[in-house]
Amino acid sequence: MSTPMPAIVLISEEHPTEMVAGFARYTHEYDVRVTGSLREALTTTHDIVAEGGTVALFVTESVLPDADVHMAFHKLREKVPTARRLVAAHWDRFITDAPALRPGMAKGKFDAYLLMPRGVRDEEFHNAITDLLSDWGSTVPDPEIVSIKIISPTRDGLTLAIRDFLDRMGMPSGVYAPDSEAGRFVLDLYDGEVGFPLVYAPSRGTIVATSVRDVAITMYGAPTEIDLDHVVDVAVVGGGPAGLAAAVYASSEGLNTVLLEAEAIGGQAGTSSMIRNYLGFPRGISGMRLAQRARNQALRFGTRFFTGQVVDELRVGLEGEPHVLCTESGEVRARSVVITSGVAYRKLRVDPIEELVGMGVYYGAAMTAAREMEDQDVFVVGGGNSAGQAAVHLARFARSVTILVRRPDLAETMSAYLIGEIEYNSRITVRTCCQVVDGGGDGRLEWLGLEDVRTGQVDRVPAYGLFLLLGAEPQCDWLPHDVARDERGFVLTGRDVPRDQWSDGLPPENLATTVPGVFAAGDIRSGSMKRVASASGEGASVVPLVHAWLAPAPEEQTV
Incomplete structure (x- = not known):
């Protein structure tokens, strides 16, 4: 059974014809559906998810018949956290509705405020749409286009590190078991001694990777290629x-x-x-x-x-x-x-945590690892912008994200726009005056010991992921x-x-x-x-x- 096309859900009571016309060019590769209210959009989204699909983009007019726009996006994000959110205002309302809506965009309640297309080939509008869809495509668990195939029987630390490197280089990749169709294809091509992870890149060959550096040299060459004279x-x-x-x-x-x-x-x-x-x-x-x-x-x-x-x-x-x-x-x-x-990033220097790096514990945002956190409880340590951005991204996948900081608040170290976005996101909480002092699990992270720096009390909490962004x-x-x-x-x-x-x-x-x-x-x-x-x-x-x-x-x- 083939995977359903990702959907674009449009919400427009007053101008559905213009809205649908604006998205006509996307119907070949996306399941474009038009609804007339938030209630109808929620029902449509429920049906899409129940059929095994997902929503890439929610688009609404600046006024809805049954909800405030900000509340509508809040409800829709609960249904599909990874979807991008856009207001496409009709030209009669674009100026008048902007003052009330744009503060919500600053807080991350939605991603863009655009003028509905006024005719065909409104490329400024479509440039924004393709940017949003491209951003969505690079952060979903399974990318549509795979450039590099990684063959591995387990998702160990090295496999995850290689995929994270490829993601950061803009090279979509996939991890496949050796007995899968993709795994057998790569193994048939490889004529050396088999080891894992096995990394296959068209036109660059296949290698058994022992480090991320092996993959980097395969992709881009080594300095010895420079004429030393x-x-x-x-x-x-x-x-x-x-x-x-x-x-x-x-x-x-x-x-x-x-x-x-x-x-x-x-x-x-x-x-x-x-x-x-x-x-x-x-x-x-x-x-x-x-x-x-x-x-x-x-x-x-x-x-x-x-x-x-x-x-x-x-x-x-x-x-x-x-x-x-x-x-x-x-x-x-x-x-x-x-x-x-x-x-x-500065090391945490808590020995039980250091032993689990790559197995639920990550230094930095670890974009690839975020995909592994679906429906889990994760923690982010750090009070800077990098920590805030990581928390917002993780909230697209995780059930809950807790930011841990030693300070009494985030205001001294994080930009106001990120603090506003975090306060709005119901999946993210901030725990202040707190530090990680212990952790453990059977082969991967399962729990953390969190100490209140004011009282010294230590709480043990379940945790599937810990992302450390501790400073420079x-x-x-x-x-x-x-x-x-x-x-x-x-x-x-x-x-x-x-x-x-x-x-x-x-x-x-x-x-x-x-x-x-x-x-x-x-x-x-x-x-x-x-x-x-x-x-x-x-x-x-x-x-x-x-x-x-x-x-x-x-x-x-x-x-």
Whole structure:
């Protein structure tokens, strides 16, 4: 029996003809159904789910006959939490209804407020619709299009980590048992010694993966493919927002640019399910999509990317020699280096919890693991925006999501728009003045010990998932001592560099380190804002400094 097409449910009492006409182009691939009220929409949704289907998008006019729009979306989200929600106002009401509805959009009650199409080929409207459907498709448990097949008899930590890496790289994947149709297909193609997980990518072959790095090298190659006699102008270490911005601007201005990333392009930002406060994206954008757009932009200008490459050492070039970045796969020589390696989430350091990492316990948002949380009770530790975004995403799948913070509230550390969205979501609760002190389970997480930091009382609660987003620790153990760092290990630049390391009484340039030709931008830099927009800005701002460093000296120009 074939799976039903995903549905688009329209709610329109006054203008159903115009509403249906606006979605005519989607009827070939979606089950488009029109209803006249919330009651009818709930009945229709119940029937769709009962038949084994799901709803991708709910669309309503700005006025309903039997409910307030905000209440309607609340009821519909209870039925299908993963569906996107849209108000398509008739042109007679678009201006008058906007003031009352837009505050609800800011709180996450729905995803977009649009003008109903006024005719055929209203591409601005359809651009918004396809964005919402694309976002829905990337977060459902089983993607429609599968690029990579992972064959594994169990969903162990490595299998989950590989799928999470592929998700963050924008490569839809599926996990299949060895005796399934897809499993037998891949096993028939593979002529080596069989092991699991087995990763199959069309045109790239099949490998037995022992690490995420194996998959990254298979997809994107290793630095040894660079001609070692060739010195690049700029080597960017780290593929988060700062590194991507530096790569885009450097390569667009003609600099020979290479970017090395230890994990997936996008860094921590790439794990964000939805960034709503990034300039230029009024409906928000997922971290993965933002990162992949930036990567494609840099590729267009000539940047070469190498993922899964851990830089073990930076050898500083002396007397005009290039700097050397050493990896397990080879060396990259560069006239300048931009450090954008970002930060890692701080460890919880509770031994029973650490033993279950990958088996119900995850550092970061772990987008793939969220799909495994359907109808379960999960916990998020952290009070920053990343924790809030993770909680909102998890609430699409989990029965309940509890945010745990040591502080008495979220206001000091989380953006107001996220706090509003969390308060509105009935599946999310916030437990303040609380920390995780214990946990356990038979082979995977089953329970947590939660301590009230005011009273010391410890409660034992059932838990299927724990997502740890605990703050920042710098990732720069590979840097030489010549690069000055603060007491926490973040790289010092500009006037933050101690005076005894200034040159001729002058500090380094704003984003320059204590090593000439080595720069730092983004979260790795001491004093940075730890926001996507500020990291992108620093990545762009470092390029003029790189240009100035690479420019020939006046006497060389004369010669």
